[in-house]
Amino acid sequence: MNIQNSDAKDTDKTKKEDSLADVKLQKIYKIIPRVILGVIVVILVFSGLFLLSDSVRYMTRARFIETDQWQAVFVDNNQVYFGKLTISNDFFILDHVYYLQAGQRTGDLDSADAALDIEGEMRIDTKLIKLGNEIHGPEDQMFIERSKVLFWENMKDEASIVRSIKDYEKQIQ
Numbered sequence: 308m309n310i311q312n313s314d315a316k317d318t319d320k321t322k323k324e325d326s327l328a329d330v331k332l333q334k335i336y337k338i339i340p341r342v343i344l345g346v347i348v349v350i351l352v353f354s355g356l357f358l359l360s361d362s363v364r365y366m367t368r369a370r371f372i373e374t375d376q377w378q379a380v381f382v383d384n385n386q387v388y389f390g391k392l393t394i395s396n397d398f399f400i401l402d403h404v405y406y407l408q409a410g411q412r413t414g415d416l417d418s419a420d421a422a423l424d425i426e427g428e429m430r431i432d433t434k435l436i437k438l439g440n441e442i443h444g445p446e447d448q449m450f451i452e453r454s455k456v457l458f459w460e461n462m463k464d465e466a467s468i469v470r471s472i473k474d475y476e477k478q479i480q
Contacts (some may be wrong), residue, residue, distance in 0.1 A: 389469075399450075
């Protein structure tokens, strides 16, 4: 009888251990979703803060734009665009857009009457072009992805480009 009693005690002990393990597992299963939810919330908060700080950084740069002046926007494809600049979260928006187009070199290297600039270099004919007259007929506004912009500058009213733009705009009115 003693043997049976000992087996019964072992069985009871095993059942208690099993039920304790079940309780522990249930607690763990209750905690896991909370931990996962907590991690997701932390990730979302930090992502939101990062995006917000990125947006704020670009929007604070917009306050340096002199809205009564013209701006020059230098793009990573070595092109410069001139116009009235505003900045959104994702784009630099340029209105009243102009750009420079290099033409043929003035003069010929073999010619005695080659056109030379002050430093003795060959001059390149450069034209100021108003956006909108190209074959694809764009509107007079550009959305430039902000990652493509190297830098931008406010231009003085005395700048030769600004004077040329103002002269052109007087002619078309």
